[in-house]
Amino acid sequence: MIMVSVAQAQFFFLALTRVLALLARLPVLGGQTIPTSVRIGLGILLTTLIFPWQSIAKDAPALSLFPFTVAILRELIIGLTAGLALDLTFGALQAAGELIGLGSGFAAGRYLNPLMGDSGSVLDQFFVMLAMLIFLIINGHLKVIAALAQTFEVLPLNTSLSSLSLEEILHTSAILILNGIQIALPVYGALLLADLGLGLLARTAPQIQVFFLGLPLKIGAGLLVLGMSLAYTLPGLISLLEQAGPRMLRLLGG
Template identity: 35%
Template structure:
């Protein structure tokens, strides 16, 4: 009869549960997979499958009692590590949402909002359009595979139980300013062109005061704004590649992957 000790059972459970919580936390938070469009049950199945695939190549896990206080603390650390890695990707995606919000407000389309099915919040239509566009580009260029590769290597560079250093949390906080800067950089050409249009309407109002600028200014600004956005789509791929490269490199630095 096969006899197993509590230490052996705890070691086996820990070798599966600790990686599972890091992987599941990443899948619950990261864009595309971690949205409301993907059911929680499907995300859990993906986390279980990914853990089973990685288990044979993962480094040896610490032998702990999975139900002890130390075990719960280590589980909390793994959830935090996975959630922060996924949140760093969310910042990259929301840079495009911020750009869409800025352009929409400048062209008078800020009132046109819709419910984002991925996050369950109301956003500007232009921001939702850019979010869907960057999602398709992210999947088409295998960005999700790069994320899974970084996650697998993070078990070597950030062993289970090591957690994240204070520098990592400060880097996450500093990255919030990067989102606003990247969004402004994306929206700057369209905002500048719309500013020139608004200045032209101001000159027209001074030259012809009897002209009802509100009757023709708003629809014309809206149409010209859509034309400017359409022309700006010619350069969106190069902008996406630069920001995606920077975001994925920062993700590797956060996980200390070289």
């Protein structure tokens, strides 16, 4: 019979807190469409597999109530910070779809996206679903789990948060926002040219109803350019998703 000390049980709960906080920010494994019981069960399973049992002696002293509460909050911050990298990654692609939808007229219709927990346009959800499909194809979920195991080496349990850097978080956010804009740039540039052409048409032929003419024209142009540019933006999108795991570790100072 395997005996577990109070200290080992406490550290296991701390590790579980970190894992569940990360899974809560991963739409593929822990999104709102996944039942809470399944997420908790998956968190317990992953924690059991990656928990560093050998680093905690059975005769180690147990933490008192206040230090244990502080340690739980610390692990929650670590898990949410690591999950922020995933939020920013999928959020950049969501922003790309939102930017395209705003210029093409698709933003007029909003739909609930259960995977992200908010509403968005059709193109917004298209980019998110495409990103999740690619994420699973390239085994991104397995790479995130491997990076999750490495977080216990970068920031061991019940340790200081001095390696967390606000500057790194802001830098990562800026880079991902720029990537999202770059993905949307070809389509948005074509829509801008369409707007300029419609503006010139309105000046030269005022009797033409530019608004009614421009809406289907911009939708068609947006979809056409999106289909043509997708082959060129796909490698960058794959690279963006492949770096989700290393990006987690960088946010934690690894």
